[in-house]
Amino acid sequence: MILIDGKKISEEIRNELKLKIDRLKKESRKLPGLVTILVGDNPASEVYVNMKIKACAQIGMSSKLEKKDAAFSENELLELVESYNNNSDYHGILVQLPLPRHINEDKIIEAVSPSKDVDGFHPVNVGNLVIGKETFFPCTPFGVVELLRRYNIETKGRHVVVVGRSNIVGKPLANLLLQKKEGANAVVTVCHSAARDLRKYTLQADIIIAAMGSPLFIKEDMIKEGAVVIDVGTNRIEDESTPKGYRLCGDVDFENVSKKASYISPSPGGVGPMTIAMLLSNTYLAYTKIENF
Ligand code: NAP
Numbered sequence: 644m645i646l647i648d649g650k651k652i653s654e655e656i657r658n659e660l661k662l663k664i665d666r667l668k669k670e671s672r673k674l675p676g677l678v679t680i681l682v683g684d685n686p687a688s689e690v691y692v693n694m695k696i697k698a699c700a701q702i703g704m705s706s707k708l709e710k711k712d713a714a715f716s717e718n719e720l721l722e723l724v725e726s727y728n729n730n731s732d733y734h735g736i737l738v739q740l741p742l743p744r745h746i747n748e749d750k751i752i753e754a755v756s757p758s759k760d761v762d763g764f765h766p767v768n769v770g771n772l773v774i775g776k777e778t779f780f781p782c783t784p785f786g787v788v789e790l791l792r793r794y795n796i797e798t799k800g801r802h803v804v805v806v807g808r809s810n811i812v813g814k815p816l817a818n819l820l821l822q823k824k825e826g827a828n829a830v831v832t833v834c835h836s837a838a839r840d841l842r843k844y845t846l847q848a849d850i851i852i853a854a855m856g857s858p859l860f861i862k863e864d865m866i867k868e869g870a871v872v873i874d875v876g877t878n879r880i881e882d883e884s885t886p887k888g889y890r891l892c893g894d895v896d897f898e899n900v901s902k903k904a905s906y907i908s909p910s911p912g913g914v915g916p917m918t919i920a921m922l923l924s925n926t927y928l929a930y931t932k933i934e935n936f
Contacts, residue, residue: 644901645794647873647908649786652793653916660923661702668703675930676705677735677761677922678727682720683713683743692739698919704926707733717746721754728756734933735761735926758933761925763815772815775822779925784816786917787852787873792826796850796871796906799828804844806861806894807854808835812875816852841865853894863899872900874910 667674677699681692692708699706709723720738727736736759742748752760757767763779771778780788791798803820807813813833820829834844845851845865853861854875866872876894893910901907908914930936 644904645906646901647790647794647906647913649790649908649913649916652790653786653920655793656789656917656920656924657698657702660704660927663927664703672936673732673934674703674705675735675927676707676733677737677926678707678709678730678733680709680711680720680723680727680736680738682711682715682739682746685741688739688741695737695919695922698923699926702923704923705732713743715743715746717750720746720751724751724754728754728759731933733759734929735759735922737762737922759929761922761929763925764811769810769815773818775824779928780819780921781811781815782918782921782925783812783875783914784819785921785925786914787816787875788819788826789921790873790908790914790917791850791871794906798826798850801829801849802832802847803829803850803852804832804834804848805852805854806834806841806845807852807856807875808833809854812854816854855894857894858892859894859896861895861900863896863903866900866903868903869905870903871906872904873908873914875914876910877915 664674679692679695681688696706696708727733736755738751740748752764755765757765760768761779763781768778772780798820805813805817817831817833820827821831832844834841842865846867848870850871851866852873856876856878858878858880872895874893874895878892879889880892882890891911897909
């Protein structure tokens with residue numbers, strides 16, 4: 644069994660980006676910039692946003708945090724987004740989700756210029772992904788595909804079973820792997836909570852990708868011998884033996900499934916670290932497009 648080390652690969656990607664940014668600095672060029680907009684005081688969102696800002700700083704990318712209190716209105720947010728659509732110092736705009744209830748998320752996602760939509764959530768970019776045009780891929784699915792690519796795991800003609808059909812993970816991931824392109828070209832099955840006998844599908848998978856949000860759900864009797872297993876799930880489960888009273892785990896019962904898998908990504912330490920690396924990568928891509936670089 645080979646452990647897919649998302650932390651290591653994410654560091655590789657960050658180092659590659661850092662080298663590119665160092666070169667821009669040497670040539671005294673404008674730098675890529677990411678603005679992150681955070682509305683409200685969701686503690687998990689604050690943690691994610693801080694991680695993103697730190698990651699930008701580590702590779703020398705310029706970044707800015709726009710932190711607004713929970714009373715910030717939808718109109719004010721639309722105006723703020725529009726101001727960054729027109730701000731040439733920022734090539735990527737990230738509005739941290741979830742937003743407070745009085746703000747319509749779809750409206751905000753659609754307000755971000757598709758050329759700065761480094762989360763890949765704008766309907767124009769979603770459509771481009773589906774029809775196979777160059778676009779910004781949502782960061783977590785992009786991270787999964789990049790992990791498979793960097794571990795030289797063949798996807799062409801192989802049966803990938805994605806468990807989960809959310810708009811941010813399952814659906815874009817299935818569409819990415821379906822494309823008639825290098826690093827994709829798979830036969831894809833998408834499962835969801837209405838699947839009768841999920842095991843019937845997962846047992847057929849050469850590559851199984853769990854994105855369900857159900858702790859330790861995928862067991863060893865649900866995968867075939869030698870399957871590749873990618874765990875996107877990030878869940879908290881109670882654990883009195885830890886100082887916080889909980890620990891993080893994935894959707895896959897790693898301890899037992901790893902005995903049967905050929906490759907397996909753990910959670911934490913697999914897909915998670917890739918998400919921010921791909922956000923940086925998308926911001927660099929936005930920069931190259933906007934600056935004609
Ligand atoms: P989500 O929106 O809750 O979607 C979960 C999907 O799993 C749904 O499509 C649901 O089916 C399906 N599902 C749930 N239980 C199932 C079951 N027993 N059998 C078959 N399908 C089942 O979650 P998400 O946002 O996609 O996130 C999924 C997991 O990935 C979560 O643990 C999340 O924390 C993690 N995640 C990690 C990262 C990262 O590492 N950076 C990023 C995003 C998400 P229905 O559609 O029928 O409800």
